[in-house]
Amino acid sequence: MTLLRKPLEVPSVTAKDNWTPPAWALLECKLFETLNQAAKEFVQKYVRPDGTLIWRSEWPGMDGSDDPYEGFMYLALLYALGGDEELREMSLRIWEGVTWQWTEYGQIYRDFDSYYDWMHHGEGYLFFYFLGLAAPSHLKNVQRAQRFASFYTGKDAEAHNYDAEKKLIRSPITGSRGPRHEMSEEDWCTHRGILDNYLAPFEDIPGVDFASGTCPWSDDHVYGNLIRIMNERMAKGDVPLNLNATGPIANAYMYSGDAELKKWVLDYVHAWRERAEQNGGIIPDNIGLSGEIGEYNDGKWWGGYYGWRWPHGFLTIIEPIVNASMNAVLLSGDMNYLCLAREQLDRNWELGHEENGSWVTPTKHFDSGWTSYRLPNPLYPIHLWTVSMAEEDAARADRIDKLSYDLDIDVPEYSGTNPITGKNTKHYNGNTVQWFHYMRGKNPDYPKQILEANYKLVSRQLQKMRSEEGDPNNWISDGFSLGALSSIHKWQEMCPVYFEGLLQLTLGSPMHTSHGGLQHGRVRYFNADLERPGLPDGTAALVEALHADSVTLNLVNLDLFADKQIIIQAGMFGEHQFEIVTVTSQEDHVQETLPANNKWFLVKLLPGAGIRLHMTMNRYVNQPTYETPWANPQNTGRISGREK
Structure with missing residues (x-):
């Protein structure tokens, strides 16, 4: 066994019981192995040695940089879960390469999009957030995080995106060059x-x-x-979509702990709640530069950019609200910040009616009134539930017709039975409902089902990537036509690095929302032998139960020849605190109980050993941070230029 190079004063336990490897544990290890190989083949095929992508020589317009970031972002998250060491360097190199390449195309300036909306910013900067989990002391990104945040706090001299007095972002189109009016x-x-x-x-x-x-x-x-x-x-004034801007602010806070960043997030969420109250409970989708609702739309509270009318309606209104509400709770520990999201879900539900035996709710508002009625989406209350663990949020999911576990229906994202891995959802992220059922005591076979489905998805993606369709030379064109947009999505369509089930089972959390949500988790892991993020090779983890004050976790060492040391962290960002740890056998017999009183807990797994831990915890009591057991990014040195 390799000893820790720096002694840690954290509680620990040694797992000695030899476990018969559960099917889920064998599948997890196989999936890790397969994803590691698939990631390297993917990079080899589409990325030059300098990190730039094999693609066209020009790309016009303001759109585009989010798509290559999305295509490769899961390399960083896979590493953070326990993927191969070289994925860390690959991720950093590709992020730098894409950033340089799209700077040359013209979309990026000062390492950040010059200007675009926060649906696309939200998608693209997931990669940057995942790098915080994978490489939290990377100096360039530590400093970039603060600079990116300054574009929206009003502190950057060039990007005047934020009106601090009125608590509004000045345009739906913003970035490192400021608002695009x-x-x-x-x-x-x-x-x-x-x-x-x-x-x-x-x-x-x-x-x-x-x-x-x-x-x-x-x-x-x-x-x-x-x-x-x-x-x-x-083009002028604030929209709900801009609530996704709380993402880079929260990300910067995790590096620095700067109280002003926390205050910004809380103030901005509160400002939008006040606007909803002024509008009779419905959040307005356009706020003028004066702070007036509907200032440029003849007083109409609908009709803003990515708002109630165009193009997606409720989706791009509620999703940033949920993201921002969760960010606010993460930074403050105050569950009241979920109220904005809850109120919008409830108001939307009340506006619904029964249709063909199901309750449908409006997703759009035209001048003629509410329209485009559809089945409401259970994903949003489920995400709130993972934060609150409150029955009221579970009930918001349960009340949706078609969510019934016993129904076998044709709408994939609502199916409560078999896992879904088709391209009907962004990033093949379609099993939040199924995971929720598992956490609520239904479908005990879900871990095996989802891991098998994920394995089949990787296989299918590899076949597509290796086909003629996956040849990047077929996507390249030095000209431009109105149909050229499709080629910029190819990296996402070919990527074989998708692992929703692996993430759900190990972290005890649904996968992030695709348009800018941070990756939350009830627990995460560090390899204590190598002093790096993620599970050690040959180990597997399963979060089998979540409660407001506890988590039940299984760890297995499938390696019969070497000890493994795993540090469990309470919360993705150390925001929780373990209290009491009860150790049980594979047959669930209590073996010992010991105090933890720490955000970290060390488990030493002997060869072939497994352990089940019931860990009581206080949630949202610690400052969220990218700190690891060995390093804190707040202590990373800063580089600054001479004064002008």
């Missing part, structure tokens, strides 16, 4: 062919039949009118 036709050029099939953003665009549900962006005359009207009505 005047969008150009070039900004949107890569989207024109795609958006032809979308609803028009306004009901009075000359030459457009709004009732048709489509809008001819490819028509030059219509396109000119679209950009003009969007600039008049959408």
Whole structure:
């Protein structure tokens, strides 16, 4: 056994009982091994040695950098879970390469998107957040995190995105160059062919039949009118989508512990709750620069950018609200910050009606009123439940028709039975409902089912990547056409590094929301022998039960020749605190009870040994941080230039 190079004053226990390897443990280890190999093949095929991607020589418009980041971001998260050591360096190299490449294309400035919306920022900067888990003391990123946050706190001299007095972000289109109050036709050029099939953003665009549900962006005359009207009505002021900006602020806080960053997140969430209250309980989707609701939309509270009318409706309103509410609780420990999300879910539910035996709720609001009624989505209350562990949030999920565990239905994201791994969800993240059922005592076979499904998904993705469709030379074009947008999604479509079930089972958490949610977790792990994040090779973990004040966790060492040392952390960011640890056998017989009173707990696993731990805990009582048992990014040296 390799001894810790730096002694840790943390409680520990030694697992001596030889366990018969459970099926889930064997599958976890096989999946780790397969993902490690798949990740390296993926990188070898699409990435140059300098970290840039094999792709075209030019890319216009403001869109685009989020997609390559999304295609490779799971390399960092896989490493943080316990993937191969070289994935850490691959992740850092690719992030640098993509950042440089899209800087050269023109979308990125000062290592951050020049300007775009917080649906796409949210997607792209997941990679950066995962690097905080994988390489928390990486000096460049420690400093970048603070700079990125300054773009939205009002402290950056160039990017005036935030009005600190009115607590509003000045535009839906923001970034390192500040708010974009005047969008150009070039900004949107890569989207024109795609958006032809979308609803028009306004009901009075000359030459457009709004009732048709489509809008001819490819028509030059219509396109000119679209950009003009969007600039008049959408480009100035705040929108709910901007709540995703709490992500980089919370990320920076995890590196620095700066109280001003925490205050910013809490103030901004509170400001949006006040706006909802002013609007009779429904969150408005456009706030003018003066702070007035509907300032540029004739007083209408609907009609803003990524708002109630266009293009996705409730999805891009509730998701950033949930993300921001969870971030606020993470930083403060105050569950009252979930109220904004809860209130919007409840108000939306109340606006629903029964249709064909199911309760449907409105996802859009036109000038004529509420419309586009659909089955409500259980994912949002489930995410809230993982934070609150409150029955009221579980009930918000349970009340949704079609969520019933016994139903076998055709809507994949609502299926309560077999795992879903089709491309009907972003990043193949489609099993939050099934995991929720497992945590609620249903479907004990879920761990085996989801790991087998994940393995099949990796196999399927590898076949696609190795096919003619996966050849990057077929995507490259030095020209540009209205249909060119599709090639920028290819890395996501070919990526074989998807592991939703592995993450759920080891961390005791659903996978993050795809448009900017931090990856929360009830626990995470560190390899004490190698002093790095993640589970050691040949070990497996299963969170089998969650309660408001406890977690039940199984650890197994499948290696019959070497000891393994695992440090369990209470919370993804150390935000929780372990209290009492009860050790049980594989047959669930109590063996010993010992105090923990720490955010870390060390388990020494003898060869072939396993252990079940019932760990009581106080949640959200510690400052969340990227600190590891061996290093704290707050102690990382800073580099600063001379004063100008």
